[in-house]
Amino acid sequence: MTDDVLLVHGGTPLEGEIRVRGAKNLVPKAMVAALLGHEPSRLRNVPDIRDVKVVRGLLQLHGVTVRPGEEHGELILDPSHVESANVADIDAHAGSSRIPILFCGPLLHRLGHAFIPGLGGCHIGDRPVDFHLDVLRQFGAVVDKNAEGLYLTAPQRLRGTKIRLPYPSVGATEQVLLTAVLAEGVTELTNAAIEPEIVDLICVLQKMGAIIAMGTDRTIVITGVDRLGGYNHRALPDRLESASWACAALATHGNIYVHGARQLEMMTFLNTFRKVGGAFEVDDEGIRFWHPGGELNAIALETDVHPGFQTDWQQPLVVALTQATGLSIVHETVYESRLGFTSALNQMGAHIQLYRECLGGTPCRFGRRNFQHSAVVSGPSKLHGGELIIPDLRGGFSYLIAALAAQGTSTVHGIDLINRGYENFMEKLRALGASVELPKAAASAV
Numbered sequence: 001m002t003d004d005v006l007l008v009h010g011g012t013p014l015e016g017e018i019r020v021r022g023a024k025n026l027v028p029k030a031m032v033a034a035l036l037g038h039e040p041s042r043l044r045n046v047p048d049i050r051d052v053k054v055v056r057g058l059l060q061l062h063g064v065t066v067r068p069g070e071e072h073g074e075l076i077l078d079p080s081h082v083e084s085a086n087v088a089d090i091d092a093h094a095g096s097s098r099i100p101i102l103f104c105g106p107l108l109h110r111l112g113h114a115f116i117p118g119l120g121g122c123h124i125g126d127r128p129v130d131f132h133l134d135v136l137r138q139f140g141a142v143v144d145k146n147a148e149g150l151y152l153t154a155p156q157r158l159r160g161t162k163i164r165l166p167y168p169s170v171g172a173t174e175q176v177l178l179t180a181v182l183a184e185g186v187t188e189l190t191n192a193a194i195e196p197e198i199v200d201l202i203c204v205l206q207k208m209g210a211i212i213a214m215g216t217d218r219t220i221v222i223t224g225v226d227r228l229g230g231y232n233h234r235a236l237p238d239r240l241e242s243a244s245w246a247c248a249a250l251a252t253h254g255n256i257y258v259h260g261a262r263q264l265e266m267m268t269f270l271n272t273f274r275k276v277g278g279a280f281e282v283d284d285e286g287i288r289f290w291h292p293g294g295e296l297n298a299i300a301l302e303t304d305v306h307p308g309f310q311t312d313w314q315q316p317l318v319v320a321l322t323q324a325t326g327l328s329i330v331h332e333t334v335y336e337s338r339l340g341f342t343s344a345l346n347q348m349g350a351h352i353q354l355y356r357e358c359l360g361g362t363p364c365r366f367g368r369r370n371f372q373h374s375a376v377v378s379g380p381s382k383l384h385g386g387e388l389i390i391p392d393l394r395g396g397f398s399y400l401i402a403a404l405a406a407q408g409t410s411t412v413h414g415i416d417l418i419n420r421g422y423e424n425f426m427e428k429l430r431a432l433g434a435s436v437e438l439p440k441a442a443a444s445a446v
Contacts, residue, residue, distance in 0.1 A: 029102060039229040041230040187221070259286040323380045
């Protein structure tokens, strides 16, 4: 498909202004939360991305009315007539997103049963649904697996329980929250994820009538209630997209003002950005990121769960680190396959060596399991255009950054995957002065 391929003519600094809207890692989950209520919900600052479309389709299949609100980026979700959906219709969404697993708890509460199709998402490492299924079983759900997907039933009302996650998984924490709020009794979750998007989801649920207390040491206590209403909520901005554009500014010697970017959720990233040599300025409307000139600095970096350096920030920053002077060390501790994208950067002229050893002291889940999860980046490197096949969402945007920073033309395949998490990225690239075109346009221009 030629509309899934992009020609990128690199070597031009990105300069201008763009806007980020609601976080990809919050908005679809807030949409699922509306299924728990008995009154309409109003969600604002919604981005036009594929994950939102997938969840919208699944909600509508289950009888939820979803329509645009009065303001741009607003959705009204009415769950007054929730119903069972046809298995074949649900299965049509199989492989398109990992969000459907979060429908389990709400559907068990509303209907007493749920069907979840096969799950998609980015192939960046092992992300089993076992966490989710174990959690649901502890609430009293019965899970049956077959070739089509997962069938879940709740013979009785789900009951609160004590759950300790083996790892502070964002998805498993969301599963607990969406299930516990209507479960009978109290649920205590320890070793929970505490990302800003998790906190924002808690705010959504509290507006609906939930009772949720965040304690110290990653402990969340949820007291189940009998009924939830709707919510009126403006989603927090996407800190991961904001950081991606910041890295694009740094790698291309550019200057980008990101409307909607917020300092609070990005403090860890901003510290690292400054250490590398990037400059930024915060105001009430957003953050300006730019390359101030001179050499960039090599750094040692380890990813971690929040409040550490987010794994989704790592890939775009690695591209910028190819332009830093010296040896940078990157230890990826969250997803074991997230550094696989660097092989394409090496083909473009980067010098990145991967290692199986833990090159850092942050606790790592897979350091002894023979995964190449540490990298040494030697720079600065002169990048040149290449033939790139997008492997996953963040890696894909990182390829775009590399192509924009490189001399010459790159052909980037699979750009539709970027639509999962980056709203109108083509329009944003052009607004920043990027020289990009689809092959059809290139052919017609000859």
